[in-house]
Amino acid sequence: MLKIENLNVWFGSGRDRVNAVQNANFAVKSGASFGLVGESGSGKSTILRAIMGLTKNWSGKVYVDGTQTSIKKHNSFYKTVQMVFQDPYASLHPRHSVDQVLGETLYLHGFQDIDARVVHLLDDVGLEAKFRFRYPHQLSGGQRQRVAIARALAPEPKVLLLDEPTSALDVSVQAEILNLLSDLRSRNSLTYIMVSHDLAVVSHMCESLAVMKDSEIVEIMDVSTLRNSKACHPYSQQLLLASI
Amino acid sequence: MTLLDVKDLWVKFPTHQGLFEAVRGVSFTLGRERLAIVGESGSGKSMTGRAILRLIRPPGVVTADRISLEGVNLLHKTEREMRDVRGQKISMVMQDPKFSLNPVMTIGQQIIEAYRLHSNATKSEAYEKSIEMLEAVSIRDQKRVMRAYPHEMSGGMGQRIMIAMMLIPDPEILIADEPTSALDVSVQRQVLSIIDSLVKERGMGLIFISHDLNLVTDFCDRVLIMYAGRIVEVCDAKNLHKAKHPYTQGLLNSLPKLHDPQKRLEVLNRDPAWSTVASISGRI
Numbered sequence: 001m002l003k004i005e006n007l008n009v010w011f012g013s014g015r016d017r018v019n020a021v022q023n024a025n026f027a028v029k030s031g032a033s034f035g036l037v038g039e040s041g042s043g044k045s046t047i048l049r050a051i052m053g054l055t056k057n058w059s060g061k062v063y064v065d066g067t068q069t070s071i072k073k074h075n076s077f078y079k080t081v082q083m084v085f086q087d088p089y090a091s092l093h094p095r096h097s098v099d100q101v102l103g104e105t106l107y108l109h110g111f112q113d114i115d116a117r118v119v120h121l122l123d124d125v126g127l128e129a130k131f132r133f134r135y136p137h138q139l140s141g142g143q144r145q146r147v148a149i150a151r152a153l154a155p156e157p158k159v160l161l162l163d164e165p166t167s168a169l170d171v172s173v174q175a176e177i178l179n180l181l182s183d184l185r186s187r188n189s190l191t192y193i194m195v196s197h198d199l200a201v202v203s204h205m206c207e208s209l210a211v212m213k214d215s216e217i218v219e220i221m222d223v224s225t226l227r228n229s230k231a232c233h234p235y236s237q238q239l240l241l242a243s244i
Numbered sequence: 245m246t247l248l249d250v251k252d253l254w255v256k257f258p259t260h261q262g263l264f265e266a267v268r269g270v271s272f273t274l275g276r277e278r279l280a281i282v283g284e285s286g287s288g289k290s291m292t293g294r295a296i297l298r299l300i301r302p303p304g305v306v307t308a309d310r311i312s313l314e315g316v317n318l319l320h321k322t323e324r325e326m327r328d329v330r331g332q333k334i335s336m337v338m339q340d341p342k343f344s345l346n347p348v349m350t351i352g353q354q355i356i357e358a359y360r361l362h363s364n365a366t367k368s369e370a371y372e373k374s375i376e377m378l379e380a381v382s383i384r385d386q387k388r389v390m391r392a393y394p395h396e397m398s399g400g401m402g403q404r405i406m407i408a409m410m411l412i413p414d415p416e417i418l419i420a421d422e423p424t425s426a427l428d429v430s431v432q433r434q435v436l437s438i439i440d441s442l443v444k445e446r447g448m449g450l451i452f453i454s455h456d457l458n459l460v461t462d463f464c465d466r467v468l469i470m471y472a473g474r475i476v477e478v479c480d481a482k483n484l485h486k487a488k489h490p491y492t493q494g495l496l497n498s499l500p501k502l503h504d505p506q507k508r509l510e511v512l513n514r515d516p517a518w519s520t521v522a523s524i525s526g527r528i
Contacts, residue, residue, distance in 0.1 A: 039428040040399070141285070170284040170455060175498035175509035182508065197429055204500035204509070227503055242429045243502065 001030040001191045002051070002081075002159055007060035009043070009050045020046045022215050024060075030158075033185065033192040035202035035223075037239065038212030044195045045086075048161045051193075052083050064159065079109065082152035086164040088144035092136040098122070098147050099132050105154040121150040126180060142173035146180065153184070162194040166201065178205060199243040203227060211236045247417055247449040248274040248296070248334075249527070251309040255291045255473075258303050266291045268473035272526030274417065278443060278450045279526075280460040280481060283470035284495075289453045292470075293419045296451075297334055298326050314416070332362050335410035339422040341402030345394040352390030355409050362413040377408040381438050400431035404438065411442060417449045425456070436463055457484065457496055468526045469495075472519035478526045491518055 009021040021043040028034040036044040050058040053073045062069045064080055085091040092101060102121055106114045122132060125146040136144055145165060152160055165181070166174040178201065185192060196202045202209050203223045210220045211233065219233040231237050255267040267288040272279070281289045295306045298318060311318045313333060321329065330336075338344040346354055355374040359365060365373065371390075378386040381404040394402060403423060410418065420439060424432040440463065443450045454460055460467055461484045469477040469492050477489040487493055494512035 039430055171457070171495055172284060172498045172512040175500075176511050178500065179508055179511065199429075200500045200502045203502050204505065227505070239430065242433055 001028055001032070001065060002193065003027040003061075003063040004047070004051070005061040005063075007047065007050060007058060007062065009046050009055055009058040011055075011057065020215055021050065021058075024217050026210055026217065026220060028191055028193060030191055031185075031189050032208070033194065033206040035206035035209035036193065036195045036212060037197060037199060037202055037209055039197065042212040043215040044212050045163050048083060048163050048193065048195055052081065052161060053077075075109075078157075079155045080157055081159045081161065082155060082157040083161040083163065084145075084148050084152045084165050087168050088141055088148050089136075089168070091148055092144055094136055097133050097135050098127075098139075101147060101151055102154055105151050109155040117154070121154060124153060124184070125150045140173075141169050142176060145169060145173075145177055149177075149180065149184070153188070156188075157190070159191045159193070162192055164196055165194070167196065167198070174201070181205065199226070199239060211239065246273050246275055246528075247314060249310065249312045250292075250296065251311075251527075253292065253295055253308040253311065254306070255288070255295050255300060256305045256307075258305075265473055267295065269523045270470075270473075270475055270526075271523065272468055272475070272478075273528055274449045274451060275528070276447050276449050277466060278440075278452060278464040278481075280452045280454060280464035280467045281470060282454055282457060282460055282467060282495075284455065287470040288473040289470050290421050293336065293421050293451060293453050296419065297330055297336055299336075331358070331410075331415065332413045333415055334417045334419060335413070335415040336419040336421060337403075337406050337410050337423045339425060341394070341397075341399060341406050344406055345402060347394055349393075350390065351392055351394065351397070351405055355390075355405070355412065358409045359412045373412065374408075377412050378405070380411070380442065381405070381408045382434070383408075400427050400435060403427060403435055407435070407439060407442075411446075414446065415448065417451065418443065419451045419453070421453045422455070423452075424459070425454070432459070457499065460484065466526075474519070474521070474523040475526055476518060476521070476524060478524055490515065 004024055004026055007021055007024040011018045011020055024047055036047060038044050046055060049055045051062055056071055069077055099118060102118045103114050106117050111117055122129065127143065127146050131143065166177050169177060184190060194202060194205055203226055206223060208222050210217045213235045219231060219236050221231060225231065229240060231240055251271045253267055253270045254265065257264045257266060270292055281292060283289045294300050296311055300306050308319060318329065352374060356370040359370045359373055374390065375386045378389060383389055383401060383404055397405065424435050427435060452464055461481050464481040467479055467481050467484055468475050471491050477487055477492050479487055485496060497510040498512055500509060
């Protein structure tokens with residue numbers, strides 16, 4: 001579904017150049033869920049941003065659904081890939097109601113039956129109809145993240161990029177959102193790439209994962225390998241120790 | 245020995261919908277121990293910490309039978325007297341170093357200022373002491389760090405600098421309000437072990453405010469669990485997984501477990517009765 005070859009991402013130029021991602025390679029099968037873990041600054045979010053086209057300075061090859069994407073994205077790309085961001089407090093426009101947020105997204109993607117779709121989307125993410133005309137400040141963190149997920153689902157994508165979708169939330173709310181994401185994946189046969197610093201969350205959500213350190217992927221393994229503490233790279237072992 | 249004794253603490257804020265009670269009748273004592281306060285956001289745990297230092301400003305209202313520090317009631321102190329308590333007797337480490345350090349002062353200036361406010365030390369003495377404190381929180385290359393500005397520091401370093409600043413006047417009690425939640429897992433442990441060793445060495449009392457139950461079990465002696473402004477359960481940290489209150493159990497069960505995979509995570513079902521039951525006392 002999604003394949004990345006020799007991805008390099010950098011910021012700045014000359015002596016200020018920072019190589020944020022170096023030589024990243026991985027592939028995710030259709031319907032699978034893939035995790036990216038590592039400490040902050042290791043480049044895991046940058047990979048998602050590069051796939052999404054939010055960062056322009058990258059080289060390498062990104063294949064989505066068999067076709068190679070270029071730096072300039074075509075509209076059809078955004079119908080296939082969507083992203084959910086970390087902080088639901090920052091990723092929703094404070095002066096747009098839930099209806100406007102979802103309606104505008106649907107309009108931009110050229111849907112006709114916007115009204116029916118907004119109702120359907122809210123239902124999909126487990127929000128009651130009364131939330132439709134509320135503003136973000138009238139919602140709790142968990143409800144906002146549900147709106148952000150609904151917005152990502154609006155163009156009916158096949159791939160969702162999840163950038164720490166629950167790290168700003170309480171554990172009880174985290175459980176609800178993770179359950180919602182699992183349900184949506186099986187119902188809509190979505191493919192997930194999930195960034196997290198929490199190994200327990202990644203092992204719950206994903207089948208395989210990549211460990212990143214200092215802008216490089218140091219190890220790719222199955223979750224069962226992780227569970228049996230059979231990680232090979234010393235950094236993965238260290239990460240595992242820190243999270244028990 | 246009891247360092248801090250809080251009895252029947254209430255924190256209220258007037259709103260358009262009437263009086264909002266953020267903390268509702270909380271009582272606890274703190275000895276030379278590591279006491280954790282856990283709960284979800286909005287449960288009133290941070291407000292409890294702030295109320296102890298009298299940091300809640302009008303229109304917020306704090307009432308209590310007493311908040312006494314070594315037998316002296318803090319509620320009767322004037323604002324001027326409180327300034328001697330803050331920092332010197334009770335220190336607080338805030339959540340995010342990015343918002344708590346002054347961005348236009350060097351680290352050195354800030355630590356030296358914090359120290360000289362509470363003692364009559366000369367500049368050079370304060371400088372020596374600051375270097376010493378930075379060393380105590382395992383920061384290498386202290387002289388460079390003293391010259392640096394906060395934006396040149398990583399999150400973990402910033403938090404350690406905050407801890408150094410808070411510990412320099414040698415307080416009796418440290419209130420740490422989510423000191424590690426802005427940090428990476430690997431750095432978290434490091435910061436915690438620094439706080440831990442300092443608390444042990446100096447025999448301080450620690451109030452550790454956190455939402456992370458696993459962290460608290462490893463790190464603290466006693467745990468107060470707060471829900472909707474009240475303490476719903478008090479237990480020893482090592483017995484936290486045997487907690488009886490359905491709220492505590494719900495929080496524990498909603499965590500994904502690395503070595504015990506489940507198909508679905510358990511979701512907390514909130515019982516409206518939890519918020520009406522009177523607060524449990526955390527006094528010993």
